[in-house]
Amino acid sequence: MKRAVLILLVLFLLVASFACAEPSAYVLTEDTFFRVMTNINAYPHRYDGKELTFDSFTYRLTDVDGTEYMCCVRKCSAGYGCKCGKDTVIGFILDYDGEIPEPKNQSVDTVEKAWIRTTGKLVLPEDRKPTVLHIYAADGVTVEPVSFYTYHATELSLIEDYSNLAYYVTK
Numbered sequence: 001m002k003r004a005v006l007i008l009l010v011l012f013l014l015v016a017s018f019a020c021a022e023p024s025a026y027v028l029t030e031d032t033f034f035r036v037m038t039n040i041n042a043y044p045h046r047y048d049g050k051e052l053t054f055d056s057f058t059y060r061l062t063d064v065d066g067t068e069y070m071c072c073v074r075k076c077s078a079g080y081g082c083k084c085g086k087d088t089v090i091g092f093i094l095d096y097d098g099e100i101p102e103p104k105n106q107s108v109d110t111v112e113k114a115w116i117r118t119t120g121k122l123v124l125p126e127d128r129k130p131t132v133l134h135i136y137a138a139d140g141v142t143v144e145p146v147s148f149y150t151y152h153a154t155e156l157s158l159i160e161d162y163s164n165l166a167y168y169v170t171k
Contacts, residue, residue: 028054033074034169037090040122041130044149048124052151055165056091057113058103063133064143070094071148072118074169075109090169092122092151093131101158115162120153 026047028036033054040047056072063069073091094100101114130147137144159165 023050025051025053028052030164030166030169034076034090037074037169040149041090041147044122044124044130045128047122048128049121051119051121053117053119055115055117055159055162057115058094058101059089059091059106060103061133061135061146061148063135065134067133069131069133069148070100072116072151072153075167076169087168088146091148093148094118094153095150096120096153096156098156100156109167111162111165111167113162113167115159115165117155117157117159118151118153119155120151122149123152124149 026036054072056074059071059073061069061071070093071089071091072094073089076088076090096118101116104114105112130149133146133148134143135146136142
């Protein structure tokens with residue numbers, strides 16, 4: 001009887017350890033993009049070195065010092081990390097050795113963007129802090145800080161048919 005209980009306990013512990021193990025790769029879908037990105041920004045250490053695959057569009061940000069950053073983002077309605085009630089973008093600074101499609105209709109709220117599918121890894125810097133960019137707001141005068149981690153893409157492809165992709169992610 002003791003042996004049976006011991007075997008059951010060992011099996012339970014094995015199953016529990018597998019159930020609690022974090023995956024080594026994440027595929028972000030239309031339904032999970034916002035939640036996973038929110039979680040990445042709240043708990044980046046959990047995603048450090050993990051493979052991520054997702055669909056986004058290219059977006060260029062220019063810091064007030066003139067440094068340009070190519071990003072892979074989605075637009076999200078007010079709420080994600082935003083206390084001001086304005087819409088924002090959520091994503092990463094994109095690091096990729098190959099050709100990156102130029103942003104399309106960047107300042108227009110439309111689905112007509114340069115959509116890409118990427119696979120790569122989030123690799124946190126030593127201090128585990130995001131890069132803080134200081135960009136001009138829409139008024140061209142106010143400077144706003146925005147924070148992005150860098151995503152190291154190993155694969156990147158242009159999405160020709162993006163009709164099933166939502167411009168805004170909200171869930």
